[in-house]
Amino acid sequence: MSKETVSIGLSAAIVAVEGERPSVLVVAHDGAADALPFGPFDPAQQRTLESGLRKWVGEQTRFDLGYTEQLYTFGDKGRHESAAGPRVVSVGYLALTRKGKEAPETEWRGWYHYFPWEDWRDSKPAMIDSTILPALKKFVKDAPNAETAELRRERVNVCFGEGWDEERVLERYELLYEAGLVEEFWRDSGKANKGPSLGTPMLYDHRRILATAIARLRGKLKYRPVVFELMAPTFTLLELQRAVEALAGLRLHKQNFRRLVAEQGLVEGTGKFNAPVRGRPAELFRFRRVVLRERPAPGVRLGVRRSKAS
Amino acid sequence: MSKETVSIGLSAAIVAVEGERPSVLVVAHDGAADALPFGPFDPAQQRTLESGLRKWVGEQTRFDLGYTEQLYTFGDKGRHESAAGPRVVSVGYLALTRKGKEAPETEWRGWYHYFPWEDWRDSKPAMIDSTILPALKKFVKDAPNAETAELRRERVNVCFGEGWDEERVLERYELLYEAGLVEEFWRDSGKANKGPSLGTPMLYDHRRILATAIARLRGKLKYRPVVFELMAPTFTLLELQRAVEALAGLRLHKQNFRRLVAEQGLVEGTGKFNAPVRGRPAELFRFRRVVLRERPAPGVRLGVRRSKAS
DNA sequence: CCGCATAATACTCATTTCGAGTATATATGT
């Protein structure tokens, strides 16, 4: 094993939405922490990193990855590899798919298990005021000097202060990590955690990769029609809205949502209607693929609401 | 050299702006193609990829990298390494700095040398209509089948059709690459180019990394105050506007630009004025660092003009 | 020292977008 070479690992946050639940495919061995599917990159066989990813995902799971996107390359010492063997650099990917039968050893898990503070659909998660903000206040106060304290105060404000920016998923996770509010911090530092531990931990730095994936997806949503990778071929407008809301972790204004989607030419009606459980039947729509040719940034601009219920 | 391991290279697009010219630091050996500063990553010495980057940039050049950001990890076979030796995976970075004395062997070069079709400040570059579009039309026509032709037509339209999206720098470069309009395509495929060759080529895949850097910077500009990393401590509003225009490759509406910048609280006046060459003296402004605490997405929203001159 | 070119800065205006709400239509269940 040469000193100058490293081994490359590919991790994938494979995302699907079922109804109102955004889910991620995890490998869950009993006892061990949840992990993202992970595979080695074989430089001898594969021409590109992405083809390597598609290959082992195809082998290990049965999913057809539609949209895939590289997220970030992590090379931090000690956050991945074992003491023996070569240094591991891991390249994280985001992949979107429609849920199917999962492979053995894997299962779908709602991503808000890992990030409960990111779901604002019902209301601001109570844990923010009850647990997170007090703990972060302490984190600011415990800063070694005034300058660090000021920086920390700024970060706390940006992440959890006035005006929720749903895209800052990674920033918030990293802040909670540094403040010792997630289990991984204590695991990585080898000390015992005596305080709160928020959300379900994951193996290695996988929760960080997942945070990156969610952040990227929430951003992309607004200017590229990526949601449709997660939808069935036809869907009602409410189903589409629920999917977007699930991903963004926010409630949207129904009437404005359909106005946006329609005006942008993102969807077209099929003339068919669903069989409703209750209420007036909704028309089934399909994604207008041609919009890719027409508009420069055809995303689902999410008309965020400012006040009460929908 | 193990079969399963690769060697990691770090490339950096180090960007500065002088007046109206956005520049990138290149290593220019006589005869050879321009290259981005490139250094190997030493897994034995460095804890993270970014610390590895900062180390050799600090050694080779004299710059203090302010803002740095990882761009993308390229692992394509044949686009980087030599036949012998290990497979090279290259991690690209974007770094912003203020121009200083460059190191030996390096020089600043305007980035539009490499992407002449990306500079729309004066007008739509003539080469688009005279050279690019006809060649791409041929590229569509030469498609092996109707489906590929349709896909290509769509891409051509998105990249160079109605409605210029200044952020699609990478998409455009990749399209030109595949259509054989940039020298690198012919170099990589080992054939002789008989057609036009647009812009100045670079070593390996460095022009692709630079395209990624420009795209990322143009996007970030709008929602994070990154321009200020490139400005002197104080500046006039016109200087700021010119810098943004240089990066975006677009002209902006002067009065609206200052309205945006002022309303968003991005800058504050110093009460001092410059010594004008002509015209009324302009007030010198400085970046309001506190804005980071106040606003969720404090970027320079660039009120793009739709008609004639400023 | 006057008028002009040039640039900075202030202010106006119409249009579009956006958040929010009301009104109406069409189902189901009792």
Next chain:
DNA sequence: ACATATATACTCGAAATGAGTATTATGCGG
């Protein structure tokens, strides 16, 4: 029939946006 639930259409005001005109402060050439 009517209560309830959902789908869809339409309205309204506030804010943001694109574009322009007006005014102010300089240097410079006569």
